Amino acid sequence: MPGLSLQDDPYSWIGIRMLTDTNSKTHLFLACAENIADDDNTAADTEALGGAKTKAAVDALLSQLPKCISRDLCDELSVNFCYLNSKAARKRLVRTLCESNHRSNLQLLPFYCRVAATLSQVFPDVGVAVLKAQEEEFNYLQVQMSDLLLI
Numbered sequence: 001m002p003g004l005s006l007q008d009d010p011y012s013w014i015g016i017r018m019l020t021d022t023n024s025k026t027h028l029f030l031a032c033a034e035n036i037a038d039d040d041n042t043a044a045d046t047e048a049l050g051g052a053k054t055k056a057a058v059d060a061l062l063s064q065l066p067k068c069i070s071r072d073l074c075d076e077l078s079v080n081f082c083y084l085n086s087k088a089a090r091k092r093l094v095r096t097l098c099e100s101n102h103r104s105n106l107q108l109l110p111f112y113c114r115v116a117a118t119l120s121q122v123f124p125d126v127g128v129a130v131l132k133a134q135e136e137e138f139n140y141l142q143v144q145m146s147d148l149l150l151i
Contacts, residue, residue: 054084055088058084062093062096065096065112071111071114073111074114081093090123090125090126098130098134
């Protein structure tokens, strides 16, 4: 197709190809869906072989999260996450976004929020899960602090 170019990307080792459309980004997602639909594997083969590859790809993607220090990197991570979408991947993303060890690095907080807000437009359960996790952590810390003040 004219206007489409194949890029080398970090996920090519698992069979995901990124196509860049010079006119619009809509062909990017459709090309990925066509590649997935062309698989002739049975459901069991896809689950056995694809599950490990997808898990490794999600691990690689989530390891890039602390390196997202600009809007462009956050948007690129969000787009790449859309290609690796699964319910388990979304749960792992929420867990990674809400981990307490990232609280020591507060300059990353706006970028994590940008990733969560961007992905919640496509996957509403991401935004709801992040909010729920933050509210639970707040309530836990509030109860813990009130117990300390009563002693």
